């Protein structure tokens with residue numbers, strides 16, 4: 001089941017992101033949370049971090065999972081999802097290395113990297129919450145539109161629209177991504193699905209109107225029974 005709420009501005013929507021995160025870490029001190037990167041959740045993450053620090057909330061037991069990553073960039077490159085999560089979540093909350101499951105953006109062998117992350121996720125009791133944005137083309141994580149959807153963690157060829165993502169503006173030759181697949185996404189107890197930012201209107205309209213289709217991977221979220229979809233009314 002997908003519940004939908006509409007917000008007049010990014011600030012109000014981000015308050016809800018923060019609230020869901022706080023609820024999750026308070027309910028289960030050992031919660032595992034999968035984090036998207038990008039502009040959609042950013043303000044919500046900042047509010048969450050502030051709330052945790054201001055109120056001294058114990059997050060030492062939680063596990064953070066990085067949803068996806070661009071392949072081939074150094075881990076320190078400011079364009080990586082790694083850099084984003086390090087700056088916004090891992091460092092400010094002092095998350096220990098052992099509590100952070102993260103693809104290496106410059107793995108020597110990406111198939112091996114997929115296996116490594118798979119076994120780490122399998123060792124968790126569950127994923128309590130997955131936070132997702134939507135791509136301009138309807139992608140979720142880096143599960144791109146195409147003839148099929150790969151259920152497992154996998155390496156993917158980036159779609160032409162994805163290559164124009166703002167995170168990649170100062171990079172060249174990024175053509176692949178590595179991502180959690182729908183098997184893990186749909187096994188998450190709860191999904192917070194954020195729709196905000198420019199150029200998301202068509203992808204979101206398709207999400208609303210289409211049946212489950214690989215042409216718009218976000219439609220796969222309709223198979224889950226606990227999706228909270230939060231939408232910024234200003235999507236253009």
Ligand code: GLP
Pocket residue numbers: 036037038039040041067068069081132133134135141142165197
């Ligand atoms: C990229 C990111 C995803 C993100 C999506 C939307 O693919 N790797 O994690 O959800 O784009 O990004 P944004 O919120 O910046 O539009």
